[in-house]
Amino acid sequence: MALLARRARRSLATTKKLAAPAVAVELAIPAHFRCPISLDLMRDPVTAPTGITYDRESIEAWLDTGRAAVCPVTHAPLRRDDLVPNHATRRVIQDWCVANRSRGVERIPTPKIPVTPVQASELLFEVAESARAGDAAAAARCAAAVARVRALARESERNRRCFASIGTGRVLAAALESVAAAGSAIVEDVLAALVRMAPLDEEAARILSSPKSLGSLVAVAENGSLAGRLNAVLAIKEVVSSSDSACAGLSGKADEIVDALVKIIKAPICPQATKAAMVAAYHLARSDERVAARVATAGIVPLLIEALVDADKSVAEKALALLDAVLASEEGRASARGHALTVPLLVKKMFRVSDLATELIVSAMWRLGKSAGGDDGAVTRCLVEALRAGAFQKLLLLLQVGCRDATKEKTTELLRMLNKHKGAGECVDSMDFRGLNRLS
Numbered sequence: 102m103a104l105l106a107r108r109a110r111r112s113l114a115t116t117k118k119l120a121a122p123a124v125a126v127e128l129a130i131p132a133h134f135r136c137p138i139s140l141d142l143m144r145d146p147v148t149a150p151t152g153i154t155y156d157r158e159s160i161e162a163w164l165d166t167g168r169a170a171v172c173p174v175t176h177a178p179l180r181r182d183d184l185v186p187n188h189a190t191r192r193v194i195q196d197w198c199v200a201n202r203s204r205g206v207e208r209i210p211t212p213k214i215p216v217t218p219v220q221a222s223e224l225l226f227e228v229a230e231s232a233r234a235g236d237a238a239a240a241a242r243c244a245a246a247v248a249r250v251r252a253l254a255r256e257s258e259r260n261r262r263c264f265a266s267i268g269t270g271r272v273l274a275a276a277l278e279s280v281a282a283a284g285s286a287i288v289e290d291v292l293a294a295l296v297r298m299a300p301l302d303e304e305a306a307r308i309l310s311s312p313k314s315l316g317s318l319v320a321v322a323e324n325g326s327l328a329g330r331l332n333a334v335l336a337i338k339e340v341v342s343s344s345d346s347a348c349a350g351l352s353g354k355a356d357e358i359v360d361a362l363v364k365i366i367k368a369p370i371c372p373q374a375t376k377a378a379m380v381a382a383y384h385l386a387r388s389d390e391r392v393a394a395r396v397a398t399a400g401i402v403p404l405l406i407e408a409l410v411d412a413d414k415s416v417a418e419k420a421l422a423l424l425d426a427v428l429a430s431e432e433g434r435a436s437a438r439g440h441a442l443t444v445p446l447l448v449k450k451m452f453r454v455s456d457l458a459t460e461l462i463v464s465a466m467w468r469l470g471k472s473a474g475g476d477d478g479a480v481t482r483c484l485v486e487a488l489r490a491g492a493f494q495k496l497l498l499l500l501q502v503g504c505r506d507a508t509k510e511k512t513t514e515l516l517r518m519l520n521k522h523k524g525a526g527e528c529v530d531s532m533d534f535r536g537l538n539r540l541s
Contacts, residue, residue, distance in 0.1 A: 113119055134193075146191050149172050205247050273305075274308035275472035281314060293332050303344055306340050318333045319357045331377075334378050337361075337377075338380050355392050363396070366379060390423065396426075405427075434468060438482070448487060452495065467515050484521075486520055488522060493520075
């Protein structure tokens with residue numbers, strides 16, 4: 102009897118487990134509660150002049166994608182300003198959520214009222230005025246206004262776009278320059294709000310590139326809080342990547358910036374900071390061979406090689422781009438040639454990451470194979486090592502499958518370099534190279 106009772110209890114428990122999902126399946130979302138674009142339950146319904154109701158996030162994303170400004174359903178002209186909040190539908194949806202709470206439906210929160218351009222302008226005026234005043238009381242007002250800007254920008258993408266559209270990046274960049282001597286706390290507050298406005302326009306980046314602002318960014322990047330260091334690196338990336346001439350006007354701060362970026366890469370605080378530091382260092386290195394040499398002497402090459410061992414696609418592409426830029430300098434090439442993993446790792450990664458990574462690897466190997474001004478013995482060792490790692494065959498394959506003209510030229514030249522040393526390493530016969538179909 103006891104055995105039968107246990108079996109009965111197990112059977113009943115199994116029946117309940119199977120029945121539970123069935124109840125959830127039976128609960129269907131009413132069709133008029135679904136957004137016509139996402140087909141999900143609307144959380145912030147807005148109505149277009151055509152009478153069609155959408156979820157705000159979905160319709161704004163639709164209008165932001167560059168499509169014609171038309172209603173997705175009726176194809177009538179539609180602007181963002183034409184969208185009106187549908188409070189009645191939202192309340193009905195909220196009531197339905199409450200009525201079905203026992204079935205696992207969560208009540209959608211009431212959307213917050215978006216900030217208006219007038220309100221945003223008033224806040225920016227307070228930030229600018231208090232930042233220029235310079236006294237302790239003004240600094241406190243500035244910090245409060247900046248915190249409000251940041252909080253509103255974080256509430257929704259709509260708010261962030263509103264602030265960005267009225268030049269908030271420029272105002273915050275000017276405020277950062279003004280409060281640079283007021284202490285790291287307020288500098289980090291301004292930075293936190295500033296990076297919410299990215300990407301910054303050229304004027305904001307120009308203001309940030311002043312000696313005083315750059316000094317603050319470097320100080321926070323090296324000694325600030327974890328969040329502050331991340332924001333400082335993101336701001337530096339915005340400055341150096343804003344235009345081709347941005348890196349040239351760093352007012353003698355390039356070396357300090359390089360040291361701060363390499364420090365972030367060497368002792369990572371988060372993946373986002375590491376990627377931003379790599380991108381910033383890349384723009385600096387490619388702008389000037391002297392800066393590339395400075396990046397190399399800071400010890401970046403071994404760090405990049407180690408990062409490439411198990412990096413994902415995003416990190417690998419950024420690390421390879423920075424490595425290729427650093428190899429434009431003799432110091433970078435010497436450091437790479439002296440690392441035991443450089444050539445084997447580049448050959449191994451050639452077709453394993455992406456097309457962009459393949460082109461960067463070819464460029465890096467081409468730089469390593471050039472002997473102009475370098476140690477001919479080290480160059481020969483690199484080429485022989487590449488042959489033994491199977492570079493020749495992979496380069497032949499790259500020519501067969503096709504690549505950009507610049508990469509094709511480097512590949513062909515690199516094959517000639519390798520072919521000169523075919524007796525010292527693993528290499529296919531040169532006849533295989535001559536027998537390839539020539540690509541136009």
